[in-house]
Amino acid sequence: MNLVINGDQKSFTEEKISITDLLKIEKVEYQDMVSVQLNEEFLRSPDYPGTFLKEGDIVNFLYFMGGGQ
């Protein structure tokens, strides 16, 4: 399956990938520090395990950045 993750094309051999799986595969360390966008829609974390990806999906991991001072 081919997905676009944060702008990069990536191929996966897995047949069924949920958002939860993808977070693991992509080694996202702190799930609470990331907001997940699937084809421009934002997902809520309780929906991650039940949301499965399909060919060509565009996924963005957007990270919290709290600094400024």
Place this chain on the structure above:
Amino acid sequence: MKDFSDEELERYSRHILLADVGIEGQDKICAAKVLVIGAGGLGSPIAYYLAAAGVGTIGIVDGDVVDLSNLQRQIIHTNAEIGTPKVESAKRKMLAINPGVTVNTYKTMLEAANILDIIEPYDFIIDGTDNFAAKFLINDACVLANKAYSHGGILRFAGQTMSIRPRESACYACVFDSPPPAGIVPTCSSAGILGAVAGMLGTIQAAEALKFITGVGEPLYDTLLSFDAKKMDFRKTRLRKNPRCRVCSGAGITKLEDYEQPVCDLKRPE
């Protein structure tokens, strides 16, 4: 239009020469009121550039005093000003670069009880704060008061920013629903920041404010600009207003509440 003196025409000549800005654009800049929240890593370049540009009224909010550990990145403050309130130190430098602007200082921390009064007189608000409680409060207040604003965040070698036109473009809470839980939150204070990265993001925010004022170009509405200075990768993520946003969708919020500020494990060097 304002009657520009010869001194002002010369001072702003490089703006006036820009076909998109011109004398009309400079007139708008001189009439504008912009509030900068935080006189730190982001606020330093923002305040400098807004003053230099001739933004007529600039408000600056910060409750802290200058600390030695600030000077690695907070370029509006100097060694001689350690211990001085940041807003006073910043005001001095802003008037030194351009005595023609008015600087209003607010030596206070923003909270639900005072933020609406502070932002009320301003056309555009810039978030240069260093914690999620403040960032979410600023978003809520700007949506509630219908003020356009620039969000900014930095972390280590990275930065991100978006401009928000409340209820027309995606707000901060459309993207990040609510502050992350305490304890795991790396902020600038606990995680470190390359000083120049603060300058990179702050100058982008200052440019966004000037674009908003003059109507030049396309502000970062519905767009999260992120960069990673390690590779100098810049990326834009298209956003859409979140129909389930707890702040800006439907009825949205009707009153402000303070967010809990997570306690960092490390000593806060601010």
